[in-house]
Amino acid sequence: MEFDSLPQVERVEPGSAKPNPLRLAVCVNTYLRPEGLERFLRALAGAVFADPPPPQVDVVVVDNDAEASARKVCEHAREWFPFDLHYVVEKRRGIPQARNTALSVAMPLADFVAITDDDVEPTPGWLAELLRVQGVYQADVVAGPNPPRFIEEPPAWAVEGRFFESARRATGIPIDKAATNNVLVRCNALERMDRLFDESLGLQGCDDTEFFRRMAKQGHRMVWADDAIVYECIPASRVTLHWILQRAYRIANGLGSPELRRLEGVTGPWVFRNGLKCLARGAVHLALAIALRRGAVARVRALSRLASGAGWLTGLFNLRYREYARVYGE
Numbered sequence: 457m458e459f460d461s462l463p464q465v466e467r468v469e470p471g472s473a474k475p476n477p478l479r480l481a482v483c484v485n486t487y488l489r490p491e492g493l494e495r496f497l498r499a500l501a502g503a504v505f506a507d508p509p510p511p512q513v514d515v516v517v518v519d520n521d522a523e524a525s526a527r528k529v530c531e532h533a534r535e536w537f538p539f540d541l542h543y544v545v546e547k548r549r550g551i552p553q554a555r556n557t558a559l560s561v562a563m564p565l566a567d568f569v570a571i572t573d574d575d576v577e578p579t580p581g582w583l584a585e586l587l588r589v590q591g592v593y594q595a596d597v598v599a600g601p602n603p604p605r606f607i608e609e610p611p612a613w614a615v616e617g618r619f620f621e622s623a624r625r626a627t628g629i630p631i632d633k634a635a636t637n638n639v640l641v642r643c644n645a646l647e648r649m650d651r652l653f654d655e656s657l658g659l660q661g662c663d664d665t666e667f668f669r670r671m672a673k674q675g676h677r678m679v680w681a682d683d684a685i686v687y688e689c690i691p692a693s694r695v696t697l698h699w700i701l702q703r704a705y706r707i708a709n710g711l712g713s714p715e716l717r718r719l720e721g722v723t724g725p726w727v728f729r730n731g732l733k734c735l736a737r738g739a740v741h742l743a744l745a746i747a748l749r750r751g752a753v754a755r756v757r758a759l760s761r762l763a764s765g766a767g768w769l770t771g772l773f774n775l776r777y778r779e780y781a782r783v784y785g786e
Contacts, residue, residue: 480511480583481562482539485554486574487520492689493529499577501538505584513539513583514565518558522547552653552663555636559652563643571636576602576686586640589627589681596645596676597668599634600684608692613752619700619760620690625680632672636664638686645676654715660776662710669719697756704763705777708734712771727772734765 482500486493497515505511515537519526522545530543546557555571562569568590570583582600590598604620614620625631646652649671657663672678693699710716712727738761745754770777 477509478511478568478587479514479566480568480570480587481514481516481566482570482572482583483516483518483555483558483562484572484574485518485520485551485558486526487554488525489574490526490529492574493517493526494533495577495689496572496574497529497533497537499579501536502580503578503583504580505587506581507584511583511587514542514562515539516542516544516558516562516565518544518546518554518561520546520549520551520554522549550655550658551661552655552657555653555663556655559646563646566643568640568642569646570640572639572686573637575689576637577605577689578686582638582684582686585681585684589679589684590640590642593628593679594677595679596642597631597634597671597678598640598681598684599631599678600638600681600686602635602637602686602688604690605687606690606695608695610690610695613756614695617753617756619756620688620695622688624682627680627682629680631678631680632669633665634668634678637688638684639668640684645671649674657710657713657715660710660713661706662713662716665710666715666719669716673719697759700756701759701763704760705767708764708767709771709775709777710767712768713776714774716771724772727768731765731768731772734761734768736765738762738765 484493484496500515503513517526517530524545527543527545530541533541542561544557544561546554558571559569568587570586572578586598586600589595601622601624603622606620653663653667655663657666668678708731712731716722717724717727738758741761742755742758744750745758767777
């Protein structure tokens with residue numbers, strides 16, 4: 457593992473009269489998205505904290521490219537970035553591998569770790585709201601929404617069908633799953649886990665679903681923070697029928713995999729029946745959409761259900777789909 461620490465903020469020395477601030481580390485993985493990473497860092501540089509003293513913030517960037525293509529972005533950020541920046545190269549290809557490397561660097565630095573991606577743009581109050589909600593509810597995990605921000609004008613059907621909208625809930629609502637694009641985790645809760653992200657899932661995805669479901673099952677308190685917003689920056693390469701169907705297939709393929717089935721106590725016959733049900737409903741809805749000329753949204757929804765059905769069935773037989781072997785960048 458190659459590691460660089462790029463200090464930007466003066467540390468409070470032991471014995472100083474200044475109060476010791478809460479320590480927060482922000483972890484972001486990146487892979488061949490230099491423009492996305494710079495956009496993320498510039499947005500994060502505008503973070504505001506209403507209540508003094510502000511937390512001590514460290515940012516850990518894990519580059520999953522063995523060629524260290526993100527190094528220049530991080531080195532250039534020294535000219536303007538307000539927080540301590542740590543750059544790490546994780547040569548093992550895989551999202552959970554990079555996540556675990558980020559946590560190995562971040563946990564010794566922090567009381568809380570915020571985890572996100574290189575294709576998001578955080579709002580100025582994102583971190584402050586995650587911390588506020590954590591304090592109010594004394595949660596081990598706080599997750600927030602990631603509404604879409606299209607880089608180019610999307611087609612009308614993509615907006616009308618809400619294919620890129622994320623779930624929204626009332627702040628404080630208990631949750632039992634979270635995603636690694638917008639989540640805050642207490643470090644001592646991470647330390648109590650028997651293992652972190654499951655590296656066997658590699659480029660398949662769903663490693664965050666598996667991890668946070670384990671956290672929930674082990675009794676860690678998890679809540680929602682609806683105003684802790686990071687925008688998902690969606691390039692034109694994702695606003696296609698092909699990408700939407702791949703996503704539907706990948707999610708079901710992961711949920712039907714042996715790791716998730718064991719965790720949820722779901723049987724193979726249940727997955728098989730669910731897959732067939734999705735296929736049947738998708739076929740009926742597609743036929744109706746075509747016959748009744750219901751338009752693009754109805755057809756895409758029906759095709760997505762068919763893709764989900766296929767994903768459930770292939771997941772059942774452990775035929776893994778490696779969606780993240782491909783990069784959807786700008």
